[in-house]
Amino acid sequence: MLSTEIRQWGTRFGHLPWYRRYEFLFPALVVLLVAVGFFMPPEGRPEQFFDGATILLAFVSFLALVLIVITDREKPVLLKRAASLSLIALFFLLFYRYSGTQWDRVRHQFFNLQALEGVWPMYLTGLRFTLQLSVVAALASIGLGLVLGILRSLRNPVLELFIGFYIDFFRAMPLIVSMVVVFYALPFLGINLSAFWSAATSLILMNSAFQAEIFRAGIESIPKRQIEAAKALGLGPMKTMRLVVLPQATRIILPPLSNNLVSLVKDTAVAYVITYPELLTQARHAVIWKRNPTPLIFSMFIYLATLLPLTRYTRFLEKRSKRWVKR
Amino acid sequence: MGKAVETDKQPIIQVTDLHKYFSTLHVLKGITTEVYRGEVVSIMGPSGSGKSTFLRCLNRLEEPTSGSIKIDGEEIVDHKVDINMIRRDIGMVFQDYNLFPHLSVIQNVTLAPVHVRGTKYKDAEEIGMKLLERVGVGEKAKEFPSNLSGGQQQRVAIARSLAMHPKIMFFDEPTSALDPEMIREVLDVMRDLAESGMTMVVVSHELGFIREASSRIFVLENGSIIEEGDPDAIFNNAQQERTKKFLSMII
Numbered sequence: 001m002l003s004t005e006i007r008q009w010g011t012r013f014g015h016l017p018w019y020r021r022y023e024f025l026f027p028a029l030v031v032l033l034v035a036v037g038f039f040m041p042p043e044g045r046p047e048q049f050f051d052g053a054t055i056l057l058a059f060v061s062f063l064a065l066v067l068i069v070i071t072d073r074e075k076p077v078l079l080k081r082a083a084s085l086s087l088i089a090l091f092f093l094l095f096y097r098y099s100g101t102q103w104d105r106v107r108h109q110f111f112n113l114q115a116l117e118g119v120w121p122m123y124l125t126g127l128r129f130t131l132q133l134s135v136v137a138a139l140a141s142i143g144l145g146l147v148l149g150i151l152r153s154l155r156n157p158v159l160e161l162f163i164g165f166y167i168d169f170f171r172a173m174p175l176i177v178s179m180v181v182v183f184y185a186l187p188f189l190g191i192n193l194s195a196f197w198s199a200a201t202s203l204i205l206m207n208s209a210f211q212a213e214i215f216r217a218g219i220e221s222i223p224k225r226q227i228e229a230a231k232a233l234g235l236g237p238m239k240t241m242r243l244v245v246l247p248q249a250t251r252i253i254l255p256p257l258s259n260n261l262v263s264l265v266k267d268t269a270v271a272y273v274i275t276y277p278e279l280l281t282q283a284r285h286a287v288i289w290k291r292n293p294t295p296l297i298f299s300m301f302i303y304l305a306t307l308l309p310l311t312r313y314t315r316f317l318e319k320r321s322k323r324w325v326k327r
Numbered sequence: 328m329g330k331a332v333e334t335d336k337q338p339i340i341q342v343t344d345l346h347k348y349f350s351t352l353h354v355l356k357g358i359t360t361e362v363y364r365g366e367v368v369s370i371m372g373p374s375g376s377g378k379s380t381f382l383r384c385l386n387r388l389e390e391p392t393s394g395s396i397k398i399d400g401e402e403i404v405d406h407k408v409d410i411n412m413i414r415r416d417i418g419m420v421f422q423d424y425n426l427f428p429h430l431s432v433i434q435n436v437t438l439a440p441v442h443v444r445g446t447k448y449k450d451a452e453e454i455g456m457k458l459l460e461r462v463g464v465g466e467k468a469k470e471f472p473s474n475l476s477g478g479q480q481q482r483v484a485i486a487r488s489l490a491m492h493p494k495i496m497f498f499d500e501p502t503s504a505l506d507p508e509m510i511r512e513v514l515d516v517m518r519d520l521a522e523s524g525m526t527m528v529v530v531s532h533e534l535g536f537i538r539e540a541s542s543r544i545f546v547l548e549n550g551s552i553i554e555e556g557d558p559d560a561i562f563n564n565a566q567q568e569r570t571k572k573f574l575s576m577i578i
């Protein structure tokens with residue numbers, strides 16, 4: 001029984017070159033691990049040439065084994081994943097041991113939980129301001145972008161000129177510049193906008209310019225025959241847009257639009273420069289208060305926790321729209 | 328042969344000296360004719376002769392360059408007239424159905440009655456279901472158009488137009504995109520409609536249907552109506568050499 005299985009094993013993998021066969025890979029891995037156990041230099045930045053060479057050799061050998069596994073079409077996917085992951089893990093392990101970083105200092109400066117005491121309420125306030133600005137800017141820019149996109153899809157030369165200029169202007173203008181101009185320059189003309197409305201205005205102007213193009217592309221993707229069918233039934237232009245064109249265009253519009261909205265939420269952090277008390281501003285205040293950068297580090301995680309679900313959703317929408325196109 | 332209609336009534340469509348240019352291309356060259364209530368007029372003619380353009384001018388999907396079109400006595404070649412009010416009384420069926428793919432079959436049928444005529448959805452749905460059953464696709468009401476065969480889609484398109492209770496129905500090559508067995512089911516619906524007294528203008532190459540169902544035939548060539556008459560006059564007794572030549576090519 002066993003012997004036939006071994007023979008089958010031999011015939012099953014007989015066509016592979018020696019280095020791709022488990023008979024080689026497995027012992028090689030064991031030898032490598034044992035050698036590493038014996039010869040690896042002590043923790044800390046390697047002083048001697050020989051130590052550095054040993055570390056490099058160990059990593060390159062492991063890399064070679066991993067490459068052999070993942071370039072082989074016949075190896076199971078699970079094994080390939082495990083190999084890639086362990087390579088990454090090894091890299092970080094080596095970095096941790098031999099980069100010479102003072103980890104206790106990193107821990108004290110960047111991950112000092114004591115420096116977070118009393119900061120959580122500030123995060124909460126900051127997050128609230130960030131979300132307020134995001135929601136207002138998102139809704140207003142969608143409204144404005146939709147109107148501009150519809151107007152542009154009419155292909156009226158005069159409108160085209162004005163809207164084209166608007167779109168080019170605000171797509172080219174750096175957000176931080178327009179925000180600073182609105183907040184610090186307009187008051188000289190007697191136009192005093194609060195930090196919130198300055199930030200919102202700049203975000204709305206820029207994002208509606210991007211969104212106008214997204215909406216126009218979606219609208220123009222609908223065949224003319226659909227619009228004619230609606231007209232022939234007696235639907236006016238507004239109703240044709242609302243009932244026939246836009247519902248069909250959403251599948252084209254949604255992926256890039258949600259992408260734009262993710263950027264918009266990220267860009268609210270620019271309002272830091274005009275002292276709007278959003279998340280980043282709060283984190284910065286906390287750093288000054290605690291004399292420790294940990295609050296800033298943790299604000300990154302809060303941004304991630306807010307935005308990762310959104311980006312995942314965006315990717316889901318993209319996949320879904322591709323599937324529809326295929327049909 | 329053909330459909331008998333008393334013609335001592337007022338015309339429901341009256342076209343006078345209709346011209347249409349596409350930039351410099353002269354596509355309709357002075358068409359003058361009329362269609363009476365209850366008539367079924369078939370338009371025949373070689374490809375590119377302007378059949379579609381003529382039909383599309385009649386509900387101003389194309390803007391006529393000059394001339395007059397009166398629908399039920401009302402001039403429509405005039406920018407002051409609300410064309411949507413005219414179009415709601417004229418049904419149009421296209422070669423490639425043009426159903427709304429994001430709406431179910433019954434929603435396709437109820438869209439215009441609800442949003443143009445302001446009918447309550449419940450009533451529109453009831454009427455829509457009757458129409459769908461009349462054209463033989465009642466059991467598909469909840470499906471989406473992409474799940475229907477071409478013939479079924481075209482019958483839904485007819486029901487969608489009928490739901491507006493039009494006075495006139497236009498058909499632009501309604502069977503040209505269909506397989507033979509589906510052509511029959513659509514033509515049966517159209518015959519049924521003709522018998523019910525609907526005024527119809529049909530661009531078609533289906534000789535059988537044209538012979539049996541139409542009261543009159545227009546032969547269009549190069550932007551002009553070169554001959555018109557009842558099916559017998561056209562098929563057996565054509566006066567124009569060009570008509571005879573055209574017929575000899577398609578029969």
Ligand SMILES: Nc1ncnc2c1ncn2[C@@H]1O[C@H](COP(=O)(O)OP(=O)(O)OP(=O)(O)O)[C@@H](O)[C@H]1O
Nearest residue numbers: 349350352354372373374375376377378379380381
């Ligand atoms: N939108 C347009 N722009 C420019 N030219 C057009 C347009 N629509 C039609 N034409 C031209 O007008 C002429 C008549 O076209 P039309 O579609 O009315 O012909 P048809 O009789 O319906 O032909 P077919 O039997 O092929 O459908 C053709 O020469 C065509 O190229």
Ligand SMILES: [Mg+2]
Nearest residue numbers: 378379380500
């Ligand atoms: Mg045509």
